Amino acid sequence: MSDLTSHPVGEGAPDIRDMQVADLxxxxxxxxxxxxxxxxxxxxFAAxxxxxxxxxxxxxFRAHLEWLAIPLTFGFPLIGPFLAVGLYDVSRRLEAGDEDWKASDIFAVVWRQRLRQLPTMAWVVIVYFLFWSFFAHMLFALFLGPSALTNVTTSYAYLLEPEGLTMLLVGAAFGAVFAFVLFALTVVSLPLLLDRxxxxxxxxxxxxxxxxxNPKVMLVWAFMIAALTFLAMLPGLLGLMLVLxxxxxxxWHIYRLATVSGTGIAQ
Structure with missing residues (x-):
């Protein structure tokens, strides 16, 4: 059996295959x-x-910045794919038929990624998340004015006024664009960096x-991720313990299904 704890199994980017919605x-x-x-x-990892x-x-809430909870609620899931690297490795091992390993093996693989390309991708995701937070702050101030940044900490009535509702709609539209761009950059890249x-x-x-x-298939996949994640966050984030x-x-299996060199269910 190959040693999955040491090095990636391949070099170079794999070829891409056509996908069907049924693959999801x-x-x-x-x-x-x-x-x-x-x-x-x-x-x-979900915990x-x-x-x-x-x-x-x-x-x-302790810093009286409650208004930031709204953009962070929409933006926080952006960092989810990076936190799932350990799950990719678990699926990689199970797919290869390797079940003779310990928890320390998974953490060792994740730890060794610090010497490869994943930390750079992590910075890309983090900077992207911070930029989204800044952009959301700017939208808030643009639509509601500087005074709302202070008063909203004690009253959310601003959000029910026409300006507030418009801000939420515009913010949701921009947030969807931000999220999809990051989705496009990471949906395959993170498992690929682990694998090759x-x-x-x-x-x-x-x-x-x-x-x-595969625009249609991946748009459906992005919508499924967004919908499931949003629903899972409603009960105090607890639904993420299952959904994430x-x-x-x-x-991981989407990555394998999307590449010609994929194995397992991609065959």
């Missing part, structure tokens, strides 16, 4: 199956995400190429 159901079923087979890993979200919201020796620019180009070759692991595992 395959990926979700495979993701749910991976989660059932190794639930501890999914629950752990990191959920607890991190609670901490951010707690800090905002490629630079992060090549990985992002490959990811965008997948979108261009399944989507994380499924994202």
């Amino acid at each position: 159901n395959k990926a979700l079923r495979a993701g749910a199956k991976d989660f059932r087979r190794k639930p501890a890993f999914g629950l752990f 990191v995400y959920v607890i991190g979200g609670w901490c951010i919201y707690l800090l905002l 020796e490629v630079d992060f620019v090549t990985a992002m180009i490959t990811s965008v190429a997948v979108i261009r070759q 692991p399944v989507l994380g595992h499924a994202s």
